[in-house]
Amino acid sequence: MPTVVHPALIAAVPLLVGALLLVARTHLTDLRHALREVEAALRSLLGLPPASGLVYAIRCPRCCRWVKPRRFDLRRMSCRSCIATLGRGRRGGGVCL
Template sequence: MPTVVHPALIAAVPLLVGALLVVVRTSLADLRHAYREVEAVIRSVLRLPPAPGLVYAIRCPRCSQWVKPRRFDLRRMSCRACITTLGRGQGGGLCL
């Protein structure tokens, strides 16, 4: 006798698995960034050179979000999201 699976369950299971993967991935990314910050502090205290490697993310000083280097403007020292929301020059007079 064949097993009948409810159609809502067929749609819900992949969504739940995807949500779980997103949560696990963000928590792992936060741990990786925290580890790199601690490593940078220890290297600074011990007067060692910076860790070799590539820069994978930069923390925006305005919104404190980790962004990819290509989405960060070094001249304005902010991410693209902050530039588009704050740099419009409307009302507040703030121009990045």
């Protein structure tokens, strides 16, 4: 006798698997950034040169979010969203970035 699979399971299982992968991915991303920060701190303590490689993200010191390098302004040391929100002050009362 053939086994019958309920149609709701056919749609729900891939959605649940996708949600679990999304949650696991965010935790792995945070873990990867934490490991890179620890590695950078150890290299700084030991006087070693910075690790070679590409920069995938920069932590904004104002909002503490990881942003892509193209969204970070090195001159102002802020991400674009911080520049947009803090730079919109009243005349003479705004924050100069």
